[in-house]
Amino acid sequence: MRITSLDEYGLRCLLAIAVKGPGAQLSIPEIAEMEGLSESYVGKLLSLLKKGKLINAVRGRAGGFSLARSTDKITLLEAVTTLGGPLLDADHCSRYTGLLEKCVHFECCSVRYILGGLAESVAEFLSQTTLKDIIEADDLNNEDWQEGISRTNKLLPEKNRVKQTGFRV
Amino acid sequence: MRITSLDEYGLRCLLAIAVKGPGAQLSIPEIAEMEGLSESYVGKLLSLLKKGKLINAVRGRAGGFSLARSTDKITLLEAVTTLGGPLLDADHCSRYTGLLEKCVHFECCSVRYILGGLAESVAEFLSQTTLKDIIEADDLNNEDWQEGISRTNKLLPEKNRVKQTGFRV
DNA sequence: ATAAAACTTTACAATAAAGTATTGTTTTCC
DNA sequence: GGAAAACAATACTTTATTGTAAAGTTTTAT
Numbered sequence: 001m002r003i004t005s006l007d008e009y010g011l012r013c014l015l016a017i018a019v020k021g022p023g024a025q026l027s028i029p030e031i032a033e034m035e036g037l038s039e040s041y042v043g044k045l046l047s048l049l050k051k052g053k054l055i056n057a058v059r060g061r062a063g064g065f066s067l068a069r070s071t072d073k074i075t076l077l078e079a080v081t082t083l084g085g086p087l088l089d090a091d092h093c094s095r096y097t098g099l100l101e102k103c104v105h106f107e108c109c110s111v112r113y114i115l116g117g118l119a120e121s122v123a124e125f126l127s128q129t130t131l132k133d134i135i136e137a138d139d140l141n142n143e144d145w146q147e148g149i150s151r152t153n154k155l156l157p158e159k160n161r162v163k164q165t166g167f168r169v
Numbered sequence: 170m171r172i173t174s175l176d177e178y179g180l181r182c183l184l185a186i187a188v189k190g191p192g193a194q195l196s197i198p199e200i201a202e203m204e205g206l207s208e209s210y211v212g213k214l215l216s217l218l219k220k221g222k223l224i225n226a227v228r229g230r231a232g233g234f235s236l237a238r239s240t241d242k243i244t245l246l247e248a249v250t251t252l253g254g255p256l257l258d259a260d261h262c263s264r265y266t267g268l269l270e271k272c273v274h275f276e277c278c279s280v281r282y283i284l285g286g287l288a289e290s291v292a293e294f295l296s297q298t299t300l301k302d303i304i305e306a307d308d309l310n311n312e313d314w315q316e317g318i319s320r321t322n323k324l325l326p327e328k329n330r331v332k333q334t335g336f337r338v
Numbered sequence: 339a340t341a342a343a344a345c346t347t348t349a350c351a352a353t354a355a356a357g358t359a360t361t362g363t364t365t366t367c368c
Numbered sequence: 369g370g371a372a373a374a375c376a377a378t379a380c381t382t383t384a385t386t387g388t389a390a391a392g393t394t395t396t397a398t
Contacts, residue, residue, distance in 0.1 A: 001249060001256045001291070002171055003284060005386060008265045011280050027344065036267035040388050047346070060395025063344045076283065080170060087170045096177045098205035110303045111180050114245065115172060121294045122170070125287055134279045174356060196374065209358050216376070229365025232374045 009037060010045045010083035011076075017055060018071050018131045025064035045083075052082030071132035077123055079131075088119040178206060179214045179252035180245075186224060187240050187300045194233035214252070221251030240304060246295035257288040 012035050017026050028046065032039040046065055049055045054074060055065045067074065089095065093112060097103045105111065181204050186195050197215065201208040215234055218224045223243060224234045236243065258264065262281060266272045274280065 001176060001253050002173060003257060003261075004171060005265065007170055008261075008280065008284075009267070011283075012274070015279060029344080034273070036269040036273045038268060038388070040390095041386085043345075043347095044387080050345095057345060058395090059345045059393075061343045062396060063394080065345090084170050088172060092172075092177075096174065098178070099207060100205040104203070104205045105181070110184060110306065111177065113306070114180075114298065114303060115177075118291070118294055122287065122291060125290045129283065134283060137279065137282070198374080207358070209360095210356085212375075212377095213357080219375095226375060227365090228363075228375045230373045231366060232364080234375090 004084045006045070006048070006083045007080055009035070009041070010048060011079055013037075013042060013045050014049055014054060014074075014079055015131065015134065017065055017067055018074075019135055022070065023066060025058065025066045027064040030064070048083055049079075052078070054078060054082055067131075071135060072130045074131045075127050076129045076131075076134075077126035080126055086119075087122055088115050173253045175214070175217070175252045176249055178204070178210070179217060180248055182206075182211060182214050183218055183223065183243075183248055184300065184303065186234055186236055187243075188304055191239065192235060194227065194235045196233040199233070217252055218248075221247070223247060223251055236300075240301035241299045243300045244296050245298045245300075245303075246292055248300075249295055255288075256291055257284050 013031050016031050016034050017024065020026055026034075028039050028042050031037075031046070032042045035042070046055065046057070050057050050065070053068055056068050057063070057065050092115070093103050093106060093109070103109070182200055185200050185203055186193065189195055195203075197208050197211050200206075200215070201211045204211070215224065215226070219226050219234070222237055225237050226232070226234050261284070262272050262275060262278070272278070
């Protein structure tokens with residue numbers, strides 16, 4: 001399981017616009033400067049977000065991007081879905097068929113069952129947070145994010161835990 | 170966010186051994202045949218699982234792989250972690266720095282905060298299911314997995330929902 | 339009008355992931 | 369002892385993802 005670049009950078013661009021305030025507009029060069037990304041890449045990311053109807057674009061010299069809806073009407077689930085596509089795709093089972101035409105577990109599949117549940121769980125989590133929630137969070141708990149490992153890590157058996165740093169899933 | 174091939178195929182190989190019963194042994198050619206995968210690929214997947222101490226290997230003519238522990242002692246979190254690595258890596262923030270040496274949000278980052286929470290949530294979910302749980306599940310609910318979309322999909326605003334099929338996150 | 343500034347689209351290059359092939363080592367059976 | 373069968377390690381090919389570049393369109397200021 002992986003978080004993709006599109007998720008990471010796309011969320012950052014979306015939040016950059018959201019943080020600016022209601023109705024605010026930001027241009028590609030501005031966002032690229034703020035986020036330390038190339039203008040080409042920001043343009044690509046924003047075109048995805050636009051296609052997903054999360055932002056509106058104004059062309060021309062005074063152009064830029066603004067949120068299509070207020071921050072409390074945009075959930076992380078929409079953002080992540082728009083950017084990286086589905087976690088578990090509709091054609092998941094026809095993608096992972098191995099050497100055969102059809103997956104050997106097509107009729108009854110415990111992996112599919114589990115991954116389906118996981119996808120729902122993740123969707124549930126992401127749908128409960130809006131851009132507004134993120135922006136308004138008083139304490140982003142960034143001091144101990146490196147220690148966040150401990151919380152997640154404790155779920156693993158001792159010898160499998162990551163010693164150095166970071167979250168592990 | 171994506172589920173990787175390693176997750177999908179690796180879990181299938183692990184379950185193939187687990188399903189066989191306590192102490193049972195399976196060879197690479199056997200698993201490859203059962204799962205419809207190449208022997209090379211199965212070998213690679215099993216070597217990962219072995220490195221993660223989830224299975225034991227016996228070399229030689231009567232060789233094969235067996236579970237390192239009983240099915241109720243192996244969680245999905247361990248399996249997925251072993252196979253695909255961490256969802257949110259320790260060096261996440263140093264990987265996504267854009268054009269700069271250091272991410273502009275390094276000091277205080279709302280995306281990191283949210284993704285950290287998501288990683289914990291996923292870890293929580295995966296750690297609660299063992300191989301035993303999967304094997305023993307009476308009804309794997311496979312009849313309506315295509316309809317599973319509805320449950321997840323309902324969390325998205327109407328116009329953004331996937332019409333065709335599948336889970337969407 | 340014309341140039342500048344900004345979005346749009348698509349093609350391309352670089353990188354990473356996925357999967358295969360090869361070669362080698364260990365064990366068993368004859 | 370030698371062949372067969374299996375695991376082990378690694379290099380290699382293919383494919384997908386990332387990120388960049390370039391050419392085009394729209395709007396505004398002068």
